[in-house]
Amino acid sequence: MSEAGETDRYGNGQPSLIYRGHIDATAGATSRPELIGRMDxxxxxxxxxxxxxxxxxxxxxxxxxxxxxxARPTGSGTGG
Structure with missing residues (x-):
């Protein structure tokens, strides 16, 4: 129950927010995911x-x- 006396529909606070974006796996590239919705x-x-x-x-x-x-520095791979 909230401080205002309202029942919390989610039972645990606000629901998870969902962001979406395109990730370019090129060194130096950046992207800004945008808020698109939430889980219920x-x-x-x-x-x-x-x-x-x-x-x-x-x-x-x-x-x-x-x-x-x-970019990962040369020679710092994780194996193989």
Missing amino acids: QYLPIDEIETDLTGITTAKELLRQVEVSCT
């Missing part, structure tokens, strides 16, 4: 709920998400 514990796990109404502080926690690709 009452929907099948392969369905993304795109309605973000009611999602408040969770979508404000990360101002920006950025993925970058860096």
Whole structure:
């Protein structure tokens, strides 16, 4: 139950947020995934709920998400 006395539909706070983006595996490339939806514990796990109404502080926690690709130094492989 929230401080306002409302039942929490999710039972554990806000639901998981889903970001989508294209990752270019080229050294120096960057991308910025965008918030596209959320999970809903009452929907099948392969369905993304795109309605973000009611999602408040969770979508404000990360101002920006950025993925970058860096080259692995020569000779620092993980085997083989």
